[in-house]
Amino acid sequence: MPTSTLFFQSLPYSALYTLILGISFLLLARLNPEIWLNDYPPDIKARYGAISAAANRQRKIFGTPVILFMLGFPFFVLAHLAQTASLTFGQVFVILLTMFTSFNLFDLLVMDWLIFNTLQPRLFVLPGTEGMAGYKDYAFHFWGSVKGQIGLTLVSLLGAGVAMLFR
Template structure:
């Protein structure tokens, strides 16, 4: 049976809805984890600061910062990311005629990660980190540095990380296709 244009459109709107919706939920968890991590150890994201800020800070990430960074990864990816991605795939499987296949799974997963990446760049990096600069995210001894407002640094980092969007999509799509 041939699907109508409306049926195909509804199928893809489900893919986009689940991808962006779960990506938004992951973005909220990610934001909360950034602030919780900074409250526990302000240097836990030291390697993500512009080089001039790292240089002026003048010390390596503390042992506590390394532990917090590990727990940040566990919470964001293990406790939130994987379950949200799984929920997106399960929900999408029920929403699509014929079940979940590689392409919708890959696109949905890529949208989850792309939503998080865009949120991280625009909201966390540009608005909060560069614009508002809450004391909690400013490393001691680096207050007032112009590099905190370097929007290009954050954009470049986001572009460098963007291939992960495709990797997450392809791996998730492959796993979904294998399990279907």
């Protein structure tokens, strides 16, 4: 099967993946925005201080299933797509990279730039950090996304290699 066909077949899965992760991230922020403290700009982290023991515990309890989904769902998709075609390393890499990049772009454009930087709902504003410059720091999120994309590309390469071991 051509790689371009697999790319387009993976798009609905990428959309579902992105939707589930986006909702999960918003629900975790609703539970306690401090869970995401490590992802805030430096000026906000400095003013807010260290993450509380309660938020750290919540991050571990609720973040673990999200991370498991984040890593597991793409392999479910690969298993499903492999039922219709024998997948090459390159095809697996493209499928994984498509899924991870879809979420990374959604995270940057919607979660970070639209919601966090532009709309700034109180949900994301940590107590004592209201009005800080970091809440408008679009570049911070851009460079975080670039770094994340490099990591996701490496994870996609590694994942494709692992998938080849199990075919």
